[in-house]
Amino acid sequence: MRFRTLPLLLVSACATVPQAPPPVAPAASPPAATRVWKQARAVVVRHATVMPATGPAIEDGAVAWVDGKLTAVGRSAEVATPPGAEEVDGTGLYVTPGIIDAHSHLGVYATPESFSNSDGNEATAPVTAEVSAEHSFWPQDPGLRRAAAGGVTSLLVLPGSANLVGGRGFPVKLHFGRSAAEVRFPGARDSLKMACGENPRRVYGQDRKMAPSTRMGNVAGYRQAFAQAREYMDKWADWTKKKEKSPDEAGPAPARDLKLETLAEVLRGNILVQNHCYRADEMEVMLQVAQEAGYSIRAFHHALEAYKVRDSLAAKNVAVATWADWWGFKLEAWDGIPENAGLVSQVGGKAVIHSDSAYGIQRLNQEAGKALWRARESGIPLTEEEALRWVTLNAAWVMGVEALTGSLEPGKMADVVLWKGHPLSVYARAQRVWADGVVTFDAASGAVEASDFEVGDMARGSARLVASSAPAPSLADLGLTAACDVSRDAACAALVPVGTQACTAFLGVTAFTGAGWMRDATVVLDGGKVASVKPAGVAAPTGCRTVEGKGRLLTPGLVDPLTQLGLVEVGQESQSQDDGLRGDADRRDVRAALQSADSVNPASAVFPVARLGGVTGAVTVQHGGLVSGQSAYVTTDGTVRRGALAMHVNLGTPGRDAVSGSRALVLERLRELLFDAREYGRRKADFEQRRMRDVAASRLDLEAMQPVLAGTLPVVVVAQRVSDIRAALALAREYGLELVIAGGGEAWMVASELAAAKVPVILQPTQNLPLDFDRLNSRLDAAALLHAAGVKVLISVLGEPAMVRTLAQEAGNAVSWGLPHAEALRAMTSNVAEAFHLPVGRLVPGAVADVVLWTGDPLESSSRPVGMWLGGAQVPLVSRQQALFEKHRVLPAK
Incomplete structure (x- = not known):
């Protein structure tokens, strides 16, 4: 014992x-209870794949229920139709018990x-x-x-x-x-x-x-x-x-x-x-x-x-x-x-x-x-x-x-879900949901009863608007046949041993170049760059290490465009946090001179975990203030590639908190800062000789704002509400700012204005709740709506560094709600590179060779990276979490 x-x-x-x-x-x-939920008519779902949870799936199965109770579960040919039942055609669909x-x-x-x-x-x-x-x-x-x-x-x-x-x-x-x-x-x-x-x-x-x-x-x-x-x-x-x-x-x-x-x-x-x-x-x-x-x-x-x-x-x-x-x-x-x-x-x-x-x-x-x-x-x-x-x-x-x-067993409550797509897939969408045999949700109309909070026009992004897009296509629909069959081809799904060669050639791989997919390609990395991407039949250069690509997919490494990766080790441990100011310093509303690169911990244990999600880089920035400071571009081996990547500004509720005032004060303070920074840039000599009036920020902050005003340093503005997004657009026009909107809960409502201004938007696609009064109109298909209007979408987890590994899952959800598959990949690769002027995100000659080799669709949870190269050098796909698993894989003897 x-x-x-x-x-x-x-x-x-x-x-x-x-x-x-x-x-x-x-x-x-x-x-x-003062209300009884009564099934009005019997129901039978036929020709679906029935997953009862008590045993294997039943192909061409059927489920029937009467008066809120399941009456039959089995093969379609063996399940009788109850008298007067509604027959639901489940061909190509899946049936499971209700989720609990x-x-x-x-x-x-x-x-x-x-x-x-x-x-x-x-x-x-x-x-x-x-x-x-x-x-x-x-x-x-x-x-x-x-x-x-x-x-x-x-x-x-x-x-x-x-x-x-x-x-x-x-x-x-x-x-x-x-x-x-x-x-x-x-x-x-x-x-x-x-x-x-x-x-x-x-x-x-x-x-x-x-x-x-x-x-x-x-x-x-x-x-x-x-x-x-x-x-x-x-x-x-x-x-x-x-x-x-x-x-x-x-x-x-x-x-x-x-x-x-x-x-x-x-x-x-x-x-x-x-x-x-x-x-x-x-x-x-x-x-x-x-x-x-x-x-x-x-x-x-x-x-x-x-x-x-x-x-x-x-x-x-x-x-x-x-x-x-x-x-x-x-x-x-x-x-x-x-x-x-x-x-x-x-x-x-x-x-x-x-x-x-x-x-x-x-x-x-x-x-x-x-x-x-x-x-x-x-x-x-x-x-x-x-x-x-x-x-x-x-x-x-x-x-x-x-x-x-x-x-799903006869006699139990008729709690049933009809899915389009395999229920365990990132692309699965519930088509209809029954509780006690009564429909509670239908993809054609949404929840059967709206929340009182969302009646009328209170929230146009509410749950009733759920039928705006179809589930994602499969790889076969995309014309791609590559995917490792783990059960039959263990070698395809095995990690690629870490090599040290300067030149690596992938043979027969299905490659996402950024423009689209190339099947049976030969991709060569040399000198830290992508040297070539050529069609089938091209031999690898002499002296290169070769990596078998059959059944595997090669993509540019994924990049999260807004995180605190490398700045926070353990979320609630203050001694491991370098993502913001403390004490009296936290009262500073303008922090333009702060560089997040100075706080990056290259030995963070969170980097290797992020790599396991196919993430090769991140835009990392401190939080807080009206102007938070400058972000850095960091790769997941802990290297800071660029120390001054973008300036970050908070509008909306975070901006109000920073200035202890209203939105009007937020914009007044920003205009004052931009005006004074422009005057400082014109009159540096006067400033040094104290021949200028008092200005809105320190010399270092005003100096840091100069590339912003020159349009060479992008400005990432956190804005959720339509009014805040429009305020950011107006400031960008007035001062010639290169603008990126982050958060963008209601950005879909002004998509045409963002497209006309060529302003990209950083979204977390799964965020669809009216979480606060800045985001009443958040919705799951926002990425699809923005893309359809011509806005470049960037996808982020917008939060905990430890969850950067789930970036691809965020993109998969955007695809299930209508964003094209290739565009979802670009939202984590080339779109990020364009917004921040980074030489990554594409498999084209001359691009920095940050690449990932996958067992299948990068957005699907059944896939995983089997190899990663940063700057052409292979990095290990191991983490502290895996060491813990190995330590506890076998229970100690008693």
């Missing part, structure tokens, strides 16, 4: 804990993000078991409609993780009701949200100078809370016995305590425990706490180190609800690896892919696909049905409703 960190006294005390008595105090019971999110904050951390909508954490005491997410739930949250469009039919809405015990979770069946009661999952038990680790000790110990301030304080808090609950149960049991024996002498009932009442229901097994916990050692500690108190943990959530103790979790039947590859945002998440879910499944554990995100919930199917392929690449033999269970049946088990939903 492994050493356990809690003292022997604590562990041995488990044997003396009395059994929980039967309920003596009434548990809080939800009110009856076992960890959501929709409705309690609703959009737009505002004080009014932030109801997810009763952070007023470390233990607030008495509260319930149901009583904060806003059924008009626009995110709920977006989730339905992603195939979601059920979700567990949890309080946040500030507290040791945050309160009750609320099980939801995703209909669009008027109240929480109308969307409560019928018959489902509540959950209890608990959190271990850094969150409670930061919120209470650091911020409020109270307990808990350490992990040992956390554990003491859980133990004390459940000890009090046990005393509360005993008190009620004693009173009940007295009442039964001598009613006149029993006295009044004990005072109800809603906090202890909830914890007592946990001890009785009537409420499921969902435990936020990242570190492996803390999961083991929490298992001991649960054993001492006498309750079971249903699932550890986030659980990025679950793979280290997966045997313990599987033995105790504790599920792991995690992400596919979200990691690095704090030190607790530093050891996250993409094989986590796969390793848990491999030992028989219940793995679940959850979202914890209003964006991630919309593509849980994609996240499951990513986790599946990363596991397979590492030698974990998993099936598609197992990956599907991560977001269906296993998630249902976490909610305690696996007998009711989560798989």
Whole structure:
């Protein structure tokens, strides 16, 4: 038996804990729903590929349901049509169970993000078991409609993780009701949200100078809370016995305590425990706490180190609800690896892919696909049905409703999704979604009921506008046959051994030149540049190393045009952050002279992880201020290629915060800066002799603005709202600025103006929520709309450096919403190069040889890089995450 960190006294005390008595105090019971969801007509979907989640896919399959219940699942020829049924032709389509999110904050951390909508954490005491997410739930949250469009039919809405015990979770069946009661999952038990680790000790110990301030304080808090609950149960049991024996002498009932009442229901097994916990050692500690108190943990959530103790979790039947590859945002998440879910499944554990995100919930199917392929690449033999269970049946088990939903089996709820494209593909799009047999989303018309927040013209980018584009074509549709068959050709999918030759020739490769695809090409890298790109039959130059390209695709390296890569190591660790100013210095609104290149950490562990996503370079910049400073171009081997790449400016809400004023003050301050910088450029001698009036910035800042005014240094302006974008266009015209818009949530609304001004836009395609009042009109097809109008689109993750590896997934989503495939590739290669005047992004003679060799479509999660060259030199495709996987691939002997 492994050493356990809690003292022997604590562990041995488990044997003396009395059994929980039967309920003596009434548990809080939800009110009856005031609206019934009734299927009006039977439905049968025929000739689809049916993926039931309980077993292999059924080709030419059918699914039928009546009165909200599945009645038949099987081959189409064997499934009878119910009387009066609607027949849906599923030819070429896929059918799965409804997607289930076992960890959501929709409705309690609703959009737009505002004080009014932030109801997810009763952070007023470390233990607030008495509260319930149901009583904060806003059924008009626009995110709920977006989730339905992603195939979601059920979700567990949890309080946040500030507290040791945050309160009750609320099980939801995703209909669009008027109240929480109308969307409560019928018959489902509540959950209890608990959190271990850094969150409670930061919120209470650091911020409020109270307990808990350490992990040992956390554990003491859980133990004390459940000890009090046990005393509360005993008190009620004693009173009940007295009442039964001598009613006149029993006295009044004990005072109800809603906090202890909830914890007592946990001890009785009537409420499921969902435990936020990242570190492996803390999961083991929490298992001991649960054993001492006498309750079971249903699932550890986030659980990025679950793979280290997966045997313990599987033995105790504790599920792991995690992400596919979200990691690095704090030190607790530093050891996250993409094989986590796969390793848990491999030992028989219940793995679940959850979202914890209003964006991630919309593509849980994609996240499951990513986790599946990363596991397979590492030698974990998993099936598609197992990956599907991560977001269906296993998630249902976490909610305690696996007998009711989560798989396509007769008698279960008719929670069904009809997909165009394989459900685990980045290109999959839900065509129709049924919950309890009732349509909640249809690709032809959107969600069946709009959020009240989005009625009328309030948000023209709302979820009802979802049918604007078709799913992406396959490689075959593009005229490309190259793609490694991993199951039949292991050599094609194997990493190319790292070589040191100065000249490399790729033979028979399918190459994306920037202008288009060239099949069976010979591409030669020499002297750090692309030397030649020639059609089939051309021999490699003498002395070059040759790399077999058959079945493989070669592209320019991907470049993220706006990140903090190399400036931030661990998101919440201040000592590892060099992406902004601190203290009094943070009050500076103009920081034009700051050069991000001076802060780049060339040894960052995040660079190798980004390489695993095919990313060879990034535009990296500090944040904050009205003028943030100058970005650098850095490659993912840690090299700063260019130190002064562009000037960065914030309009909208970030600009207002920087100047502590209104948009009018933001523009006044910018005009003053530009005017004074122009005057400084004309009258430097006067400035040096103090014959100029006071100016708007320091000499260094004014000097840094000179190439901006000369039009030789691009200006990247963060602007989301139409009015801010137009203000940026006006400033660019007045001062001759070379403008790039970043963010661009509403840029599609002024696409013609941007096209006329030849201004490119940096987008994160998956951002489609009215996240704030600057982005009310965000929509998933924005990239396609901008491109159609003639605007050059650049694609970015616009955020956490650790997630730069998902850049290609962002592009894949843009393609699924109408952006041409080749243009999506250009949005990460040649379009970025043009916007920032970089000699990369194309496979043409003379271009810098930053290239990636892929097993298949670079935008599809089933593909991966097998070789990368930066400046013609091959770099390894290995990372710390892979070292962690190798260390824990085999469990230690017991």
